[in-house]
Amino acid sequence: MTNEELQQLVNRISLENFHKPFLHQAYFNARLRSTGGRYLLQSHHIEINPKAFEIYGVREVEGIVRHELCHYHLHLEGKGYQHRDKDFRDLLKKVNAPRFCSTLQTSTSTGKKERPLYTYRCVKCQQLYLRKIRLNVKKYCCGKCSGPLKLMQ
Template identity: 60%
Template sequence: MTEQELQILVEKISDESFGKPFCHQATFNPRLRSTGGRYLLSTHNIEINRKYLEQLGENELIGIIKHELCHYHLHLERKGYQHKDADFKALLKKVNAPRFCSQLPNKQVKRSPKKLLIYQCSNCKQTYTRKRSINTSRYVCGKCRGKLVKAREVTLN
C-alpha cells in the first residue's frame, strides 16, 4: 500500500464511520516501534506503523485508523480525546474501534537475564541486595556508615 492509498483509505473511513471529512495528512512512519499509529496534536496528522499492515492485515490497519480518527475528531471538536476520557471511550464503541492494537507476532522482547547484586559493609557485614549496580564510592552502609564492597552477583532463571 502506498502513502496515497493510505490517505484515500483514511479519508474513506472518516467519511463512512464518522460522517466527517479528514482534512489532514496520513502517512506511514517507519520509526514507530511499539504502537500501531499516532495522532499528532500539533499538526493534526496521523502516522501509521506499516508493520501492522504487513503482519496482521488490512482489518487490523482499519482498526488502528479508526482509533486514531477518534483522537483526531474529538480533538478538533475540543472534546476529551485522551484514552482515559469518557468521550473517547464512547466514540470508540460507537465506531467499533479497538482501544489498543494487537501485539505484533514477531516482536521479540530483548530481556537480559535476571541478576541480583549483593553488596556487603566492610565494617558490620550488613548485606544489601540490589537489582541495579550502585556506586560504592558514593554510597555507604546505612547502619554504620562503613564502606560497601560488592560481595557477589547472583543470576536468576
C-alpha cells in the same frame, strides 16, 4: 499499500464512520516501533506503522485508523480525546474501534510471554507473515505475489 492509498483509506473511513471529512495527512512511519499508529496533536496528522499492514493486513490498519480518527475528531472539536476520557471511550464503541493503539508483537520481541504466533511463509516469494490466529491457507494467499502460504514450525 502506499501513502496515497492510506490517505484514501483514512478519508473513506472518516466519512463512512464519522460522517466528517479528514482534512489532514495520513502516512506510514516506519520509525514507529511497538505502536500501530498515532495521532499527532500539533500537526493533526495520523501516522501508521507499516508493520501493522505487513504483519496483520488491511483489516488491522482499518481498526488502527478508526482508533486514531477518534483522537482526531474529538481533539479538533475540543472534546475529551484521551484514552481515559468518556467522550473518547464512547466514540470508540460507536465506531467499533479497538480500545488501544494496538501494540504490535513480533517474533523477536522480548519481555512478557506472549501468545505464540503462527508463522506463514509464501511458497513463491518467501515473504513471512506472522498471525496471532490460525489462517485458513486455502482462503488466504500472499499479499505480495498471491502465492500459496505455508504454515511454518
